[in-house]
Amino acid sequence: MDEDAAELLAAGTRALGEGDWAAARTCFERANRPGCAAEALDGIAQARFTQGDYAGAIETAERAFLAYRARGQDVRAAMCARFVGYLYGVVHGNHAAAGGWMGRAVRLIAAAGDCVERARIELTLAVVTDDPAARERHLATAVEIAQRHGDVDIVFDAMSQRGLHLVAAGEVEAGMAMLDEALAAVAAGEVRDVVSVGAMYCKMLHACELTCDVRRAEDWLALADRFVRRTGRIPISAICRTHYGGVLTAAGRWVDAEHELLTSLELYDRSFRALRTSAVVRLALLRVRQGRLAETAELLADAEHDGYAVRPQVELHLARGEGELAAARIGRFLREHGESELTAPVLLLLVHAHLGRGDPEAAAAAAGRLHDLAADRPAGLLAALAENAAGLVAADGDPIGHLERALAAFGRLGLPLEEARVRLVLAARLAAGQPALALAEARAALARFQSLDASRDADAATSLLRRLGVRGHSGPRGDGRLTAREQEVLELLGHGLSNGDIAARLFVSRRTVEHHVSNILAKLGLGTRAEAAAHVARRPPAPGVLPR
Known part of the structure; x- marks a missing residue:
């Protein structure tokens, strides 16, 4: 290897560690010459991966694998095989190819004896397996090897993975507790590998989404600024954006949630396509909470088997008055997943479903199951859900007390939609005996629904206020004025064009059209594309956008 090539490889490696992917790729491409092709190709593959060029990363890593094998460097070849196997599994969902490449990695590294690289392979094996016992064995082996070789990055990466599971x-x-400790190590600068850091933040966001722990997610994302300043890299990938979008939806930051989820879908379309449905179902949950039921149904059409889909599916059933279907879907979900802290929000939906189908006894039974789950948790999400359910079914003859405790708990948890929904139920309960207080609670609920742009909930609050003697309506967001591009999209909606057709007509991406449609519906106070088409039919067409 000549001196210039060695310097370029070293510079490329430094750039990777600093998160400067473009500089790293340039250095490795310049170093790609006889005598160091394997190292150069390996580096190019890593740079392509971090730049989002996943097909290129696979192709280049496969070439690096062959180059290392030709030189007898089986440990380096094994690491390339691990990398290719991971990408085949995650990007393409090609589990046969993924398993084959991971098999090559395991066989080659086993022949190499004791080395730190085996720890990274064990960590990847823990990621791809569905067997909890096998996962734990791989994680334990990875930690034992990493500790022996002093690789702190792998130790904390494994800790975060164990925490999530x-x-x-x-x-x-x-x-x-494990996730907190792992991210504390990141904040302190103990973990240096930027890819590991991104994976660890992703696991924290996933865990916070599973538990609706908005406050913890906000705390750790605030501390992420230290890592960004140190490396210049924002640790949010397509997968992380999916979970972050879920957290933002729970936190009531719906504009930000929509941006993250639509961006995630764009990234999935050119990268982790096998995982695209995970973003789709989270967008569906946002849409049903916005009251955009037709879009919700369209998003859920091909997401039947995604475990996360049960919440938007059930909320859609409830919004359509389909209590029987909602209860049946929840029953099937709980038989498969069991009743736990993680499925407790679905149990609350079961209470709503039984009430919607006119079965207060079944609703009370479901509320009782939530109460039992929360028995040893006097605070937190479980307690809030249990108090909410008890207030809905008037448990112990004290619905107002239960609802007030649920209201306070959801407020502490930073869950504004749940807080406002409880406030509206509380207002209805207060209406007969304390109408002035009921009026104040209903107005507060309406204000929150309007700030969230939760149209169906706002309509429900408006309806209660009318029964309390107040005239008014929720109305559209802002002043309803559309941009020139939104006017074009609206006109084409009026002619029945799909998002794909509109994208082709205006030479923009499908995701851009979805963003415009979202803004149009919100600004005009409309719920569906059909309502948008009807709106167009009631006014003169905009010039220059008639279908060709």
């Missing part, structure tokens, strides 16, 4: 298994406190 504990949370997913219902051991929330123990899992969150």
Whole structure:
């Protein structure tokens, strides 16, 4: 290897560590010459991966694998095989190819004896397996090897992975403690590998989304600024944006949530396509909460088997008055996933479903199950959900007390939609005996729904206010004025064009059209594309946008 090429490889490696992907790729491409092609191709593959060029990363890493094998460097070849296997599984959902490449990695690294690289392979094996016992064995082996070789990055990466799986298994406190410790190591600068850091933040966001722990997510994202200043890299990938979008939806930051989820879908379309549905179902939850039911149904059409889809599916059933369907879907979900802290929000939906189908006894039974789950948790989400359910079914003859406790708990948790919905139920309960207080609570609920742009909830609040003697309506967001581009999109909606047709007509991406449609519906106070078409039919057409 000549001296110039060695310097370029070293510079490329430094640039990777600093998060300067473009500079790293340039250095490795310049170093790609006889005698160092394997190292150069390996570096190019890593740079392409971090730049989002996943197909290029796979192709280049496969070439690096062959170059290392030709030189007898089987440890480096094994690491390339691990990388290719991971990408085949996550990007393409090609589990056969992923399994084959991981098999090559395991076989080559086993022949190499004791080395730190084996720890990284064990960590990847823990990611791709669905067997909890096998996952734990791989994680334990990865940590043992990493500790022996002094690789702190792998130790904390494994800790964060174990933490997430504990949370997913219902051991929330123990899992969150591990995730907190791992991210404390990131904040302190103990973890240097930027890819590991991104994965660790992603696991924290996923855990916070599973548990509706908005406050914890906000705390750690605030501390992420230190990492960004140190590395210049924002640790949010397509997968992270999906979970972040879910957290933002829970936090009531719906404009930001929509941006993250639509961006995630764009990234998935050119990268992690096998995981695209995870963003789709989260966008569906946002849409149903916005009252955009037709869009929700369209998004959920091909998401039947995604576990997260049950919440938007059930909320859609409830919005359509389909209590029987909602209860049946929840029953099937709970039989598969069990009742735990993680599925408790679905139990609250079951209370609503039974009330909607006119079965207060079944609703009370579901509320009782929530109460039992929350028995040893006097605070937090479980307690809030249990108090909410008890208030709905008038448990112990004290619905107002339960609702007031639920209201305070949801406020502490930073869950504004849940807080406002409880406030509206409380207002209805107060209407007969304390009309002035009921009026204040209903107005506060309406203001929150309007700030969130939750149209169906705002309509429900308006309806209650009318029964209380107040005249008014929720109305559209802002002044209803559209931009020139939004006017074009609206006109084409009026002629029945799909988002794909509009994108082709205006030479923009499908996601851009979806963003415009979202803004149009919100600004005009409309709920569906059909309502937008009807709006167009009632006014003269805008010039220059008639279909060709």
